Amino acid sequence: METLASILSELHPEVDFSLDHRLIEEGILDSFDIVTLVSEIDDRFGVVIPAQELTPENFASVRTLYNLIVKLKEN
């Protein structure tokens, strides 16, 4: 979770990701951020997020994104 929050902070230094933000609903992440995140997650976690998982539900919060990484890592 901490690594994920630090990646997000690099993308948006103005947002405090320790708070429970709704990343898509609040307009914090756009499609460009999502693709950059996918690339960073591939680098740091060794997890490739496929296109069909790029959904608003999976990127709704730091928690849902973390759950997605865990799920993909287990598979």
Add this chain to the structure above:
Amino acid sequence: MGFTTVKFALFFLALLIVYYRLPGKGQRAVLLAGSWCFALADGWRSLLMLLTTTVTAWAAGYVMGENQSCLGGKKARAANRPWMAGWTILNLTVLVLWKLCQSETASRALAGGDMAFLTRGLPLGISFYTLQAMSYVLDVYQGKVEPEKNFLKLALFTGFFPQLVQGPISRYGQLGNQFGERRDYEKKQVSFGMQRMLWGSFKKLVIADRMAVAVTALKDPQYTGGAFFLLTLFYAVQIYADFTGGIDMALGAAQAFGVTLPENFIHPFFSKNIAEYWRRWHATLGGWMKEYVFYPVSVSAPVRRLSKAARKKWPGFGKRLPVYGATLVTWLATGLWHGVTPNFVVWGMLNCLVIVISQELTPLYRKFHSRFRWKEKGWYGGFEMVRMFLLMNLIRACDLFPNVGEYFRRLGSLFTGFSLSDFACLDQLGLTALDYGILLAGVAVMAAVSLVQVKQGSIREKLWRRPVLRLALGFGLFLTVLLMGWYGVGYEAGDFIYNQF
């Protein structure tokens, strides 16, 4: 059969009466029969192409569904891949070939022969329902939606008549299930639908078609400098009123039948940056491109490999490479979807260029705004909106010039030959002082309605509680359309700009 014709009004009312009067479960069949008649009214080519896309999409979905239940998991995916890829390649090829046949070269080559019918315009709605059906096939392949076994439901998803003229582009998950149950007559729904159709016809007939006269005149090569600035401004008004008017009529017609189509415009001229603008303008095409082109390209294996290699040399730029690569492909596809002529490719690339430059300048913006706190001031938001409006007007004007060289010549003249005296051309454009007055008032009404909707929500909902005012406004709007609509000699009712794409 255009939305703004008497023929359409009669067709719509007759279908609506039969739809709600019919007992039992026949509503879906009536709606489908009506939709196919609507397509047939455009010619047999339109109905035949719609049926081909629908039948092949249904068959591909059916086979993929059978594979999913018999094989399951990765085996089903492997077995379904050829069906998904085959359907996509076949339908995209057909769409591109139809578009190519509309070029002057193809028209000359095929003129007088057996294949000349291919050059007489695109089949109705082909650019829209091809993308819509493709999203269904791809969603079934990815397991996002269940394959539809009921052919009537899928046929209504691809062929529901309000969306055939110029979209919006719906997804099966949004629309398919709305054709499942019987709908009883609800006065409020039908009334809201008709109000929206009337509002759409006001935008189209009073504003867009009147403005089209000035836009056509301003395309003449003599109009450069300040006159070109007027052209970009007038075209912005024309295409906004034309496209949103058509979408209002489509969404209103659907609502009268109890069906909710997705919104395609979310007050785009209030956007403060280009990314926001494209989330608000033709939102269903943007959403489609994001999901089925931008994301798949940006996370594809070749792009990831390229990005990793680039990061070793240029760490910062390498990180952004997948985003920029996918943006380039997405805008190329968006440009080609509008038309396979060079100006649409250039239009797409100009949008791509502005997006990439905005991204690259983001750190600079952040530094600037941390030093000067202008963003917190009220006027700065207005400045950003005007800046975006003017920039998008310049790029959008590329639509008007199939000869790209001519577009750049006019664009250049803005900087080399601008003079306020160029505005004197206003009295040579085929419009009278009264026409300009009507246009100004029309634009003011559109802007006021947008502002009220943003600040206070649905106007129709507020008026519902005030029946006398509602009736008076409705009657006033109807009279305005009747008396001030543009019905000149040679007027071809129902020609929406986005109908040609």
